Amino acid sequence: MPLCTLSRRALQLKSSAIREILKITEQPDVISFAGGLPNPATFPVAQIRDAADRVLVEQGANALQYSPTEGYAPLRAWIAERHSLPGAPVSPEQVLLTTGSQQALDLLGKVLIDPGSRVLVETPTYLGAIQAFGLYEPHFVSVPSDDDGLVPESLDDGLCHGARFLYTLPSFQNPTGRLMPLDRRQALVERAARLGLPLVEDNPYGDLCYDGAPLPTLRELNPHGVVYLGSFSKILAPGLRLGYVIAETALIGKLVQAKQAADLHTPSFTQIVAHQVVKDGYLSQHIPQVCQLYATQCQAMLQALEAHMPAGVHWNRPRGGMFLWLALPEGMRSLDVLQRALAEKVAFVPGEPFYTGAPDPRTLRLSFVTVPPARIEEGVARLGRLLGA
Ligand code: PMP
Secondary structure, eight states, X not given: OOXXXXXXXXXXXXXXXXXXXXXXXXXXXXXXXXXXXXXXXXXXXXXXXXXXXXXXHHHHHHHTSOOOTTOOHHHHHHHHHXXXXXXXXXXXXXXXXXXXXXXXXXXXXXXXXXXXXXXXXOSSOXXXXXXXXXXXXXXXXXXXXXXXXXXXXXXXXXXXXXXXXXXXXXXXXXXXXXXOOHHHHHHHHHHHHHHTOOEEEEOXXXXXXXXXXXXXXXXXXXXXXXXXXXXXXXXXXGGGOOEEEEOOHHHHXXXXXXXXXXXXXXXXXXXXXXXXXXXXXXXHHHHHHHHHHHHHHHHHHHHHHHHHOOTTOEEOOOSBSSEEEEEOOTTOOXXXXXXXXXXXXXXXXXXXXXXXXXXXXXEEEEEOSSSOHHHHHHHHHHHHHHTTO
């Protein structure tokens, strides 16, 4: 095979720390809190099978043909309707279907980031966004954040000068599971508007709210100042690879051009089948079921942590989503603990890869949605013993 000369961009690519860990945790005897996968028991297999049958019988040619880059028109209209508010409608032209919301992150990087552009992110933030944006060589700026998400008061002219956008996950963030309260959301959109700072709101977990109704999104608080990313991965199934962007039509136009070059369009078949599943209100019964399961799982992990963690270990109490964030006692490093944990056949994701600036080495992410409650108890007990409980 001829030796290829790799691009400067390719030379920067590193294997994700999480993927390396996941390879080990695929062994069946490992209790893994490391994965970011939804629980497959929530996948509506029968509904998808029925929908796929119907789509193939009734519009097989359409579903198996190339289709417009923007997305399947009825699904765009359904998404627009779902996100419209009284007095603030979303038009289907503001919606672009993407091949998972991960593709939306890549496309945004392509059309908004030049080498050296300032891109503001929370501390910590979603690793997949660091990877997607990182390919376009931005200068990442970490915005100070606490248990309630990023701190709006820390955004000032100095920090935001020349920034292309602020990437933020206000609801049940990956990796921390934290939720930004309403007053902070309001302060954030007001401050961003004053500073002329566009917000990119990534919201794949927003519907997984098991404690009351979801809070208004940033987009709902300021439709003109926010580029919104949604996903069907956590409310239907990630293997469908269906996500979307809602933005002003001028930006959608640029994203469409970038997507054309990337993959022409999101699979026609998948979009039509997903539309068939959701169009008559299925999600309003399905999402509460997912939330109920995840709330029970979350409770099992919280109880296990209370029972088995030694003093000095701290964690949050998520009100939705799939993840919990834990800090080890002062002086400990989660990367070191991981080596010992893997020897005891229990896994988690260390916090360090989620930081673009100085990491907090004591932190780690625990996913509570896929391991059955009895195994959660056993896995947390093993971790507790390692930490000296
Ligand atoms: N954003 C966040 C915060 C995520 O956690 C994920 C999935 N891990 C994605 C985007 C990508 O999701 P998908 O491409 O499956 O829509």
